[in-house]
Amino acid sequence: MAEARSQHRLGIALVVAAAIAWSTAPLFTRLLPYDSWTILFWRGLFGGGMIMVLMVLLQGRAGLRDLTRIDKNGWLVALFSTLAMIAFIPSLQLTDVSNVAIIIATGPFLAAALAWVWLREIPHLRTMLRIALACFMALAIAAMTVMVRRHKNTSMVAAAAMSTSWAASSAFPSPTEWQG
Template identity: 65%
Template sequence: MADIRRERRLGIILVIAAAIAWSTAPFFTRLLSHDSWTILFWRGVFASGLISIFLLATEGRAGLRELVAMERSGWLVASLSMLAMLAFIPPCR
């Protein structure tokens, strides 16, 4: 029972931290002197690299194989995430 409460508390803290991070992102994005497309490019490069490293560290090569062999629903989620990224950064500039 204590584990469930600890996990729930951690989940609430992580959601609050994510909300704060996302709500303050436009302030920091405006400080960058680069155009929106440059920011989006480097954000994508670092995100894909970190996701690959995380999958490799946690799942090994099987995780990378699963990433490449995503089904249609996985590609849909990735596409929607990309569109959200495109819709988020340029208005912040």
């Protein structure tokens, strides 16, 4: 039981560290005065080295064995990860970070579609509803953005105030929720 808790804590720490690393990647990529290939080289060298050191520290010789015994599926995972990395860094340099973030956010939808095609894995109804809701949200934001561009003389601050008020009124808690 203690081992499971320890693994759980380690998993949380690693997820937090990954989130921090991913969220700072755009900042550092934009700050560095180097081309994409130079950044990819040093990022890969230090990142790969750090991961290998952590594998050995956390798993000992088993971590090294994992590296030497990687099978074709591991090679495919590494290939797809490499391709994503090779596209990620230049995309951060060539377009707005927000565009990259939005496209990365489509990953779960694409994963669900690929799983359906390759694995014949039918998504749960709740997953499909979440996808539909996210697509609806994206369409609403796109429509709002076009309206802002089209009607530049309209007070967008007033529109934002109205928007948040409407959202609050649509989510007004019922009396049963007030009772705790």
